[in-house]
Amino acid sequence: MAATDPLASMDDGTRAALDVPSDLLAIDPEAMRRLGYSIVDRVVEHMASIGDQRAISEEEPARLRALIGGPAPVTPSPIADDLGLLADVVLRNQQHGDHPRYFARVPGPSSYPAVLGEWLATGMQSVASSWGGGSGPTAVEIIACEWLRDEIGLAPTCEAVLLSGGSMANITGAITARHLRGEGVIYLTDQTHASIKRGLLAMGQPAEAIRSLPPDEHYRLSASTLRAAMAEDRSRGLRPLMVVATAGTTNTGAVDDLPSIADICDEYGAWLHVDGAYGGPAALCKRGRAVMPGLERADSFVVDPHKWLFQPYDIACLFVREPGALERTFAMYPEYLADVTGSEVDLHNRSLELTRRGRGIKLWLTLRAYGLDTIGRAIDRGIGLAEYAQLVIEADPNLEIITPAQLGIITFAARGRTDRDHSLAAARLTADGYAAVTSTVLSGRTVLRLCIINPATTTADLDGTIERLSAYLA
Numbered sequence: 001m002a003a004t005d006p007l008a009s010m011d012d013g014t015r016a017a018l019d020v021p022s023d024l025l026a027i028d029p030e031a032m033r034r035l036g037y038s039i040v041d042r043v044v045e046h047m048a049s050i051g052d053q054r055a056i057s058e059e060e061p062a063r064l065r066a067l068i069g070g071p072a073p074v075t076p077s078p079i080a081d082d083l084g085l086l087a088d089v090v091l092r093n094q095q096h097g098d099h100p101r102y103f104a105r106v107p108g109p110s111s112y113p114a115v116l117g118e119w120l121a122t123g124m125q126s127v128a129s130s131w132g133g134g135s136g137p138t139a140v141e142i143i144a145c146e147w148l149r150d151e152i153g154l155a156p157t158c159e160a161v162l163l164s165g166g167s168m169a170n171i172t173g174a175i176t177a178r179h180l181r182g183e184g185v186i187y188l189t190d191q192t193h194a195s196i197k198r199g200l201l202a203m204g205q206p207a208e209a210i211r212s213l214p215p216d217e218h219y220r221l222s223a224s225t226l227r228a229a230m231a232e233d234r235s236r237g238l239r240p241l242m243v244v245a246t247a248g249t250t251n252t253g254a255v256d257d258l259p260s261i262a263d264i265c266d267e268y269g270a271w272l273h274v275d276g277a278y279g280g281p282a283a284l285c286k287r288g289r290a291v292m293p294g295l296e297r298a299d300s301f302v303v304d305p306h307k308w309l310f311q312p313y314d315i316a317c318l319f320v321r322e323p324g325a326l327e328r329t330f331a332m333y334p335e336y337l338a339d340v341t342g343s344e345v346d347l348h349n350r351s352l353e354l355t356r357r358g359r360g361i362k363l364w365l366t367l368r369a370y371g372l373d374t375i376g377r378a379i380d381r382g383i384g385l386a387e388y389a390q391l392v393i394e395a396d397p398n399l400e401i402i403t404p405a406q407l408g409i410i411t412f413a414a415r416g417r418t419d420r421d422h423s424l425a426a427a428r429l430t431a432d433g434y435a436a437v438t439s440t441v442l443s444g445r446t447v448l449r450l451c452i453i454n455p456a457t458t459t460a461d462l463d464g465t466i467e468r469l470s471a472y473l474a
Helices: 012-019 029-052 061-068 079-090 112-123 131-152 166-181 194-202 223-235 258-268 280-284 286-290 325-330 360-370 372-394 419-432 459-472
Strands: 159-163 185-189 210-213 240-246 271-275 300-303 316-320 399-406 409-414 438-442 445-451
Touching (some): 061 079, 112 360, 131 159, 131 280, 131 300, 131 360, 159 166, 166 194, 166 240, 166 271, 166 316, 166 325, 185 194, 185 223, 210 223, 223 258, 240 258, 258 271, 280 286, 280 300, 280 372, 316 325, 372 409, 419 438, 419 445, 419 459, 445 459
Parallel strands (some): 185 240, 240 271, 271 300
Antiparallel strands (some): 159 316, 300 316, 399 409, 409 445, 438 445
């Protein structure tokens, strides 16, 4: 039987669609090179001169809308002009976490090898969802996480998955714990990162089954308070499910007593989750590792490479000690994935993310480009810079230390000044553009806080920042 010509039965709509050129979205290779080189120039210029720029910039909404908004574009505009608009307006008006005097919240001092890895992965449309669909990016992610696991000192059985940030990594760990262990009470403190309690509530953990315990005088989870709370719950017929400990709190850099907490978890059969999103990378240097013994006992552990491992946003790593735990919690096998699943490791079965970009590529390249010894030294410099800041503050009769330097964080205040005075001083310095700092609240008192993890920060940067804050509060 002779084959029929599909063109003969084609309707006008199909014919018109096929008349659209196949290279409609293509750009000439030489033009792509010119545009790409211009972006490289912009990024290098930014990284080379960041210390001369404002630490944070903000524009009025109406002004931004006037510059980058308007009616939806129907016809093309020159890409080079639009790239300039993005660089000069959009990306200028943000916090610059890579600025050497950005001390607010948690900086994000990304490195050039990591930027290169991000560019390469994006340009080659990397995907790390399944082994069959992305064996290369999947292998890179697994290997990079294994390197971190071993060097940080986690249990060798830990398996990992990369996620967007600490919020998603911590909640993924909590979902895993509840799936494997069942319902129960979860314990934390008011120094636990706020995103964790939000995530627990979002995953359906009843508010009455979340215990926010008072921290000790050093703003750590108290082992004795924890044991008493768990004993009381058990006496009431409740089941302790999980303890959220922290290795480097956001407020003060404090590290909970992990060995004692792990002993209590073993006693009560509770899951030990350690949030090391901020402080975890410090285990890569000798002084940081010394203040966080017991990491190998964590059932799950989180670290954010886009904080202290010099990665651009976004990337976080969740480790789970029990092999196969993540797959037992998240695996799915729909018919439309049959051709790319069931082989080595399918990372889409380790979290709620199905479509997954190759976040591990930039991390792998950074670890290779610098080596872990160099990265450890860069981290140790941050610890030392905070200790230097403490000496400068102690030498100023107007200021007093509230919590000493711990893992790159220090808090302090001016003697005799009000909460409002401290908030205004932080806002004034940030508005000036010289540096970005924030206040926080400890034991009901508003204090100033510096988070110093950028190895490009100098002692002169700290001198200038502290001097200005002291003058504002004089």
